[in-house]
Amino acid sequence: MLNGADAAFLDGLRGQGIEVVAPEPRYLEEPRGRWPGRAAAVARPRDTAEVAAVLRAASAARVGIVPYGGGTGLVGGQVMGAGEGALILSLERMNAVRAIDPQSLVIEAGATLEAVHEAAASVGRRFPLTIGSQGTAQIGGCLSTNAGGVNVIRYGTARALCLGLEAVLADGTVWNGLTRLRKDNTGYDLRDLLIGAEGTLGIVTAAALRLFEPPAVEGSAFFTVPSPAAAVELLSLAQGRFAGCVSMFELISGQGLAFLRQTGPEVRFPFAEDPAWMVLIELGLPAGMDVEEAFAGLYEAAGDLVTDAVVAQSAAQMAEFWFLRETIPVANRRIGAISSHDISVPVAEIPRFIDEAGRMLHAMGDMRINCFGHVGDGNLHYNVFPAAGRRREAYDMAAVKHAVHDLVVSGFNGSVSAEHGIGRLKVGDLERYADRAKMAMMRALKAALDPEGILNPGAVLA
Known part of the structure; x- marks a missing residue:
């Protein structure tokens, strides 16, 4: 009451x-x-x-x-x-397009990401931030959490896609930072301060966003690889052959495919037998290039790095490939994880991390691991599940989480929150792993911009 x-x-x-x-x-x-x-x-x-x-x-x-x-x-x-x-x-009622041209879009924070995509398409352009929940997620939230998604390898996170912000501070002051300039060195970058702050320093009300010309030719393919090490080598090969044109490079494990088969929903599997590992690659190529020839050339050049490949033959099949990748988290939830991790390590260290983490966890007990995610930018969703027939409550969930996070930070100088943010779930993790000077700076900023502590209390900082 x-x-x-x-x-x-x-x-x-x-x-x-x-x-x-x-x-x-x-x-x-x-x-x-x-x-x-x-x-x-x-x-x-x-x-x-x-x-x-x-x-x-x-x-x-x-x-x-x-x-x-x-x-x-x-x-x-x-x-x-x-x-x-x-x-x-x-801010759901605040969803208007305030201005648009082929280079940029100014839109209110309550617009869904899908609406941003539609606005960009209306002028023949693309806003490349792509996540599974884009029909519901709002651009203000995407910026406040510095959302990543599958196209970071080519376009960067939400921060890289934003030119300016309008925001309201804790005392009601309105900051009009809706510049559409590409260069502006007039003091501190307040835009980057608010992006990723999760509403704890101010409320984003509108944003100026970068728009891009869509690639002339696009295509997707699944390549099976014998190991994560082969996947990382294949990524380097693809980036060398198609400089700046690799839009997506996603790692998928055989365990993830097994969970999909066990729980549904219905997806079309690309290979008759599930491989131990495969990657989903999307290319966006200049006019005059043939995407099937591009993938065929990559397959031939890869040699022993790949064992099989399937190239999408239509836009509908590209959507099917994407749907399979985006349905993996749904299957994970239906299985029920002991501990889920949104972590990042240097791209070159991904194979060593997967190997060391797997050996460490198997020494702790009988568990299944579904590792998948954005290998192109080092962001892995490393999720640990009970052995078949066992309940997750039978495991020490906190011990599993801390073991994985300790390895990420101490062994690989990585991050325990690559793209999901801190929210309330990871406040303790931030305290446990962040540099002391960083925490002091964050608290000083919070005290200066929100002295009464009214903005999203309990999130990010305890």
Whole structure:
């Protein structure tokens, strides 16, 4: 129940014409079901001025604000499990295209990533950030978590695709940083400060995004490889042959395919027998090149690095290949992991990490490992599952997680959060592994920009 102060605060927002509603279940859930959220209400502003009004009032009343995009985040940044006085701030009504040209797009933060793609296509261009949840994920959330996806190898993360931001700070101040300049060295880069901050330093309300001309010719292929080491060598070979034209290079394990066969949903498997390892490669080539010839040439040049290949014969088959890759996490959830890890190591170290991590875990007990992900940028989704017939509760989940993360950081100078962020799930991991100076700088920034601690309390920093 709301107390009197909370009710007065919400009535004050309504008095300013801001829509405030009771939280529907969708606002209190996150995809992995780790936490049920709690909140007093949901504010749904129509424009930046109303966002500023919400934050001014929240700062004065010291009411926590939980920013909510599409709700697709996997580390709990969008749900707050404690504090009935917290207010969810949803920008879903703020989804307008403010400006567009062949070079850039200015769009409000509540637009879905799919809507951003459609806006770019309307001027014959492409916004290359691609993730499985793009029909639901909002661009504000993608920027606030510095989303990665499958095209990072060619285009970079969300940070590399953003030219400027508009954001509202904790006290209601509006920062108009919607520049579309490619070069601007006038002081600190506040855009990069807010990107990846997960709504803890300010609320992104609009963004200026880079657009790209689509490749003239595109194609996808599955290549089977005998080992992760062969996959990394194949990546180097492909990048040498098609400089700047490798859009996707995804590693898939035979264990992942076995989980797909065991749990569904229905997918079309590319080979009669599942290989131990395979890679999904997408090329975007200049006009005049033939994609089938390109893949045939790569296969021939690869020699013993590959054992088989299937090239997509149509756009529909390319979509089928992509669907198989994106369905692997669905199968993982149905199996039920002991511990899931979103980690990154240097690309050249991927084979050694997979080997050492596997030997370490098998020494700890009988477990299955599904390692897959964006080998082109060193980001692996390294997930550990119980042996067939055993329940995950029979394992020491914390010990498995710490063993993997300790190896990533101490053995490979890697990251325990490559693309999913910190949210609430990994606050302890950040404390455990981050450089002390980094933590001190982060806390100083938080104290300076959000002195009352109202912005996404409990996320990123404890």
